Amino acid sequence: MSVHEWKFGVVLEYWRNFARGLLGTFELAAIIVLAALVGGVLVGAARYSKLRLLNWPATAFIELFRNTPVFVQIVWFYFAFPVIIGKQMHGFYAALLGIGLNMIAYSAEIFRGGIQSIERGQWEAAKSIGMGYAAMMRRIILPQAIRRMVPAFANRLIEAVKATSLASTIAVSELLFEGEQLANSIYRPLEIYTVVAMLYFLAIYPLALLSYWLERRLAIDERVKL
Amino acid sequence: MTPDAADPILSVTALHKHFGDLHVLRGVDLEVRRGETVCLIGSSGSGKSTFLRCINFMEYPSAGRIVIAGKEVGQPTGTRDGAPVYRYRERELTRIRTSVGMVFQQFNLFPHKTALENVMEGLLIVRRLPRAEAEERARADLKKVGLIDKADQYPSRLSGGQQQRVAIARALAMEPAIMLFDEVTSSLDPELVGEVLRAMRDLAHEGMTMLVVTHELGFAYHVAKKVLFLHEGVIHEQGTPDEVLKNPRQERTKAFLTGFTDFYF
Numbered sequence: 001m002s003v004h005e006w007k008f009g010v011v012l013e014y015w016r017n018f019a020r021g022l023l024g025t026f027e028l029a030a031i032i033v034l035a036a037l038v039g040g041v042l043v044g045a046a047r048y049s050k051l052r053l054l055n056w057p058a059t060a061f062i063e064l065f066r067n068t069p070v071f072v073q074i075v076w077f078y079f080a081f082p083v084i085i086g087k088q089m090h091g092f093y094a095a096l097l098g099i100g101l102n103m104i105a106y107s108a109e110i111f112r113g114g115i116q117s118i119e120r121g122q123w124e125a126a127k128s129i130g131m132g133y134a135a136m137m138r139r140i141i142l143p144q145a146i147r148r149m150v151p152a153f154a155n156r157l158i159e160a161v162k163a164t165s166l167a168s169t170i171a172v173s174e175l176l177f178e179g180e181q182l183a184n185s186i187y188r189p190l191e192i193y194t195v196v197a198m199l200y201f202l203a204i205y206p207l208a209l210l211s212y213w214l215e216r217r218l219a220i221d222e223r224v225k226l
Numbered sequence: 227m228t229p230d231a232a233d234p235i236l237s238v239t240a241l242h243k244h245f246g247d248l249h250v251l252r253g254v255d256l257e258v259r260r261g262e263t264v265c266l267i268g269s270s271g272s273g274k275s276t277f278l279r280c281i282n283f284m285e286y287p288s289a290g291r292i293v294i295a296g297k298e299v300g301q302p303t304g305t306r307d308g309a310p311v312y313r314y315r316e317r318e319l320t321r322i323r324t325s326v327g328m329v330f331q332q333f334n335l336f337p338h339k340t341a342l343e344n345v346m347e348g349l350l351i352v353r354r355l356p357r358a359e360a361e362e363r364a365r366a367d368l369k370k371v372g373l374i375d376k377a378d379q380y381p382s383r384l385s386g387g388q389q390q391r392v393a394i395a396r397a398l399a400m401e402p403a404i405m406l407f408d409e410v411t412s413s414l415d416p417e418l419v420g421e422v423l424r425a426m427r428d429l430a431h432e433g434m435t436m437l438v439v440t441h442e443l444g445f446a447y448h449v450a451k452k453v454l455f456l457h458e459g460v461i462h463e464q465g466t467p468d469e470v471l472k473n474p475r476q477e478r479t480k481a482f483l484t485g486f487t488d489f490y491f
Binding site for chain 2: 119121122124125126127128129130131132133135139140143144147
């Protein structure tokens with residue numbers, strides 16, 4: 001077995017490629033997280049609703065996207081969806097749809113679960129002093145529910161960033177794809193993938209720290225102002 | 227409202243409640259007059275909590291007429307069990323609840339708000355008082371239950387007895403026409419029961435109209451004007467505390483009372 005001679009210097013000369021990749025990763029992740037927050041609240045509210053017209057489609061959506069692999073969703077949006085709409089789709093949008101809709105489905109469940117985790121006594125206490133539904137939600141239920149949702153949302157955020165690496169398979173410019181491209185042109189795969197892994201770690205680890213911090217803060221102390 | 231002391235604040239006629247096949251309340255009649263404390267006793271499962279919860283519409287009655295402060299609640303639509311059935315609109319019920327205070331077994335304080343903020347909440351959001359005025363009134367109510375020095379504490383820092391007294395202040399702050407107490411000492415450690423009962427007794431002496439579901443027969447005996455014994459969804463016996471608790475006429479009442487060995491008058 002020959003010993004590999006590690007040469008990071010050569011690889012780091014191509015820092016622009018890595019930067020471009022990271023930028024793509026961040027761009028994808030940012031849009032997905034935003035969509036997951038907004039879409040998650042909407043779909044979660046629909047799922048929570050007693051109206052069948054809202055509840056059923058939301059439930060179907062959530063179950064469909066939670067129970068199929070996100071990778072399959074990306075590939076499906078890249079290859080099959082264009083046939084249905086009769087238009088070729090850029091990989092970036094296919095990845096956005098695949099990962100984004102998956103994240104919306106999970107976020108919706110976090111949102112619904114957070115609200116449903118609030119004890120019945122809280123609703124009744126708010127009702128008993130004459131609060132209407134909107135005031136009750138805004139003043140009593142959501143402030144408590146959001147506390148419980150935040151750590152789960154933070155975990156989802158981490159999953160979203162990691163999932164963006166799957167977009168490399170459909171030629172979207174993000175960190176892993178840029179690494180692969182570089183590996184194919186300068187033949188230094190070991191160094192390149194090591195750098196790629198470290199960059200993912202450096203991007204994601206602060207998020208993990210943030211989620212631990214939030215979890216600790218929100219769990220012990222009811223007094224944190226949101 | 228006229229200040230006539232004989233005014234019924236609450237009048238319930240033929241109240242029925244079904245939970246699926248379960249017929250929990252089978253035609254309960256009750257009248258509470260201004261300034262009276264009425265205690266409802268009975269074994270668990272007798273329907274006394276359900277009855278209380280029907281009065282501020284945490285549960286909707288299946289049938290029966292409820293009149294609060296002279297106003298009939300809901301619109302009659304038909305009959306069931308020989309009693310009128312009503313349709314309720316959430317809007318009307320929300321308004322009714324502002325004049326019917328309720329204190330729960332599990333306190334149900336808002337954990338993300340201080341004691342003071344708990345008491346202020348209804349004044350700010352429902353009564354829409356300016357903050358300064360709401361705070362002043364909330365402080366007065368906390369003082370009444372002996373907790374002014376805990377105003378800025380969060381519920382998690384308070385004992386069960388203190389939490390329950392804050393909950394009483396929160397209901398009191400709305401200046402309700404009647405206050406409902408749903409086994410408010412049942413989940414407290416024995417040494418904390420006294421402080422809550424004393425706060426309730428003081429309220430009764432100040433003339434608050436109260437309907438109290440309780441297992442504290444000593445409280446019922448000393449504070450209530452009227453005691454009702456509920457069994458299997460029916461009022462079996464009612465009268466003064468002396469009549470019901472000391473000289474019960476019904477076998478059911480006697481059997482229930484013998485279960486209380488440590489009951490001193």
